[in-house]
Every structure is written in structure tokens, then in C-alpha cells.
Amino acid sequence: MxxxxxxxxxxxxxxxxxxxxxxxxxxxxxxxxxxxxxxxxxxxxxxxxxxxxxxxxxxxxxxxxxxxxxxxxxxxxxGGGHVMPTGDALLAGYYLNELLQRLLAREDAHPELFDAYGQAVALLASEHGEALQPVLRAFELLLLRETGVLPALDLQTATLAPLHAATQYTLVPEGGLRERHGDDRAGLSGAQWTALHDALQDAAPFMATLHAGAHLAPALKPQLRTLLHYHCGGAPLHTRQLMMDLQAL
Missing domain, CATH: 2.40.50.140 (Nucleic acid-binding proteins)
Incomplete structure (x- = not known):
């Protein structure tokens, strides 16, 4: 009601x-x-x-x-706080907004995700350009987890077998986390996936995930983007296309 x-x-x-x-x-x-x-x-x-x-x-x-x-x-x-982000950070903020619109049902509360969003936007507005990609990747992970479509990152999805620390694994839309194949664009080691899994269970998951994944952002980006594209129904995100168009100018 x-x-x-x-x-x-x-x-x-x-x-x-x-x-x-x-x-x-x-x-x-x-x-x-x-x-x-x-x-x-x-x-x-x-x-x-x-x-x-x-x-x-x-x-x-x-x-x-x-x-x-x-x-x-x-x-x-x-509510007070930061000024409006500018430049690439502004586009990144609009990208987060579009993700929330695409993936969250109406009137379905996610207080932890709301708090993470506030932290992400404050960081985008802080003019620390080097933080932009890690912030986006950390928020994407939390959003996927909150919407129930992120598999456990400490197990192989199909077999539930534990990850081997030195083995490379890839996150794919229909297969979850599996050993990396030769044609996969990117992957992370079992130790790195496990660190991200542990960070997502932290009492302050956004900041923990941000720190755990800061140096992993380039490898995480194609995997998370493919997963998000799949769960957004395959329709392209307007903000992502706008960012690509601006970079091509």
C-alpha cells in the first residue's frame, strides 16, 4: 500500500x-x-x-x-554537501542515473545502494579525475549485487568450485564467473575476484569495493559493461553513447 x-x-x-x-x-x-x-x-x-x-x-x-x-x-x-560535478564527472553522474532508471523497479527501497550513490556522486564532484573509473566500477558492482544479478565472486558459478588464486576467471552474462578462455577480452585472477567478493560483504561496501578494485578498473570495465548491457535488455545506454561520441570528436 x-x-x-x-x-x-x-x-x-x-x-x-x-x-x-x-x-x-x-x-x-x-x-x-x-x-x-x-x-x-x-x-x-x-x-x-x-x-x-x-x-x-x-x-x-x-x-x-x-x-x-x-x-x-x-x-x-x-541537502547540502558538494557542488555539481562538471565535465567527464558530470557525464559519469548521468550514466549512474541512467543505470538506476534501467535496473531499479519503482518503489523498491535499496538504502545501502542509496548511500553508495551519495558517496559516488560526492567523489565525482571532488575533481579527482583519477577516481572516476574506479568509482564507476565500484558502483556498478554494488548495483548488480543489489538487483540480484551478480553471482558470488568467490566461486565458479556453474560448478560452485572454489577459485584458484592464480587462475584467471571472466564474468559473463549467462555463465557467471568461469575460467577465462582465449577469446575473452578481460579477466581477473581468483585472488582478485575473492578480494572484491570480501569487499562487497564489508560494513561499508562501496568504499571497501572502491579500494579493492581501484587498480582493477581497466579489466573490470568490459566485463561489467557486458553484464549491464545484458541486464538492461540489450538497449544501448544514452549516456554511454554520448561519452563515446564526445571522445571521438
Whole structure:
């Protein structure tokens, strides 16, 4: 049963759509209610208090009500913290937003993932460019785990046999974690996969995974991208294509 009134809810705007000449439909990621659709009436008017607040990649505190598929935004305040990411970090933030929209069902709460998202966005805004790829890989791993499609990273998926520390293994969409074949683009050693598995079980999984996978990001990228593409239904991500187009200029 839908909650009729929610107050002071931590949230981020994932996307916004024009609804009328003066109003917006928001797709927001909230800590206690998951993804929620909201109508922000009058938000496009110059005098609206919503106008300077409803920005992506910014921590917000929202109040909303209603019991329909689209609730009504009642209040919005900036939650404080970092400034808006810029450049490649901004595109990376939009990429995370699109992943959440594609892979999370509506009104399915993931508080741990919400906290990880907040940490990821803060790091993207910190102007440490070298952290961008490790941040994306750590968040992708947590997102795949939270949505139940990441296999255990300390076992071979098909046989449940333990990993050998020095053997190379590859993560593939339909086969899970298996020994690396000659035509596989990338792989990690059993010891490296096990370290990532242990990091994901940590009390602070995002930071633990970020540190465990920082030097593994180049090898993780093609494997996680293939897995995400599979679970997104094969449709290309708009933000990924935009990043590729910009790099080709």
C-alpha cells in the first residue's frame, strides 16, 4: 500500500521531464521508498521555489504525498554537501542515473545502494579525475549485487568450485564467473575476484569495493559493461553513447 504522505525524505533527482508549460515530472531515487515518480507543479515558473533546487546529482530532502502512480511534490530543500560535478564527472553522474532508471523497479527501497550513490556522486564532484573509473566500477558492482544479478565472486558459478588464486576467471552474462578462455577480452585472477567478493560483504561496501578494485578498473570495465548491457535488455545506454561520441570528436 502506497504511503500517502512522506516528509523529509533523502533523495536525488535522476531525471526530469516536461509535463506542462509550468510543471515537471521527476524520477527521483529516495532512501526509504526507492524510485518514485513525482509531479512538481509550477516548478518551471521563474518564481517557483523548486526551480533552483530540483537539480540532478544534488542531495535533497523532499516532502511528497498522494497514493497514485505519480505522487505530488510538496516541498524540496537542498541537502547540502558538494557542488555539481562538471565535465567527464558530470557525464559519469548521468550514466549512474541512467543505470538506476534501467535496473531499479519503482518503489523498491535499496538504502545501502542509496548511500553508495551519495558517496559516488560526492567523489565525482571532488575533481579527482583519477577516481572516476574506479568509482564507476565500484558502483556498478554494488548495483548488480543489489538487483540480484551478480553471482558470488568467490566461486565458479556453474560448478560452485572454489577459485584458484592464480587462475584467471571472466564474468559473463549467462555463465557467471568461469575460467577465462582465449577469446575473452578481460579477466581477473581468483585472488582478485575473492578480494572484491570480501569487499562487497564489508560494513561499508562501496568504499571497501572502491579500494579493492581501484587498480582493477581497466579489466573490470568490459566485463561489467557486458553484464549491464545484458541486464538492461540489450538497449544501448544514452549516456554511454554520448561519452563515446564526445571522445571521438
Amino acid at each position: 502506497a504511503v500517502r504522505r512522506v516528509l523529509d525524505e533523502p533523495a536525488y533527482v535522476l531525471h526530469r521531464y516536461d509535463w506542462s508549460e509550468s510543471s515537471l515530472i521527476l524520477d527521483v531515487f529516495t532512501r526509504r521508498h526507492g524510485r518514485v515518480a513525482l509531479v512538481a507543479k509550477g516548478a518551471k515558473r521563474p518564481s517557483s521555489s523548486f526551480r533552483p533546487v530540483l537539480l540532478p546529482l544534488q542531495a535533497l530532502r523532499l516532502a511528497f504525498g498522494g497514493d497514485g502512480e505519480i505522487r505530488t511534490l510538496k516541498g524540496a530543500e537542498w
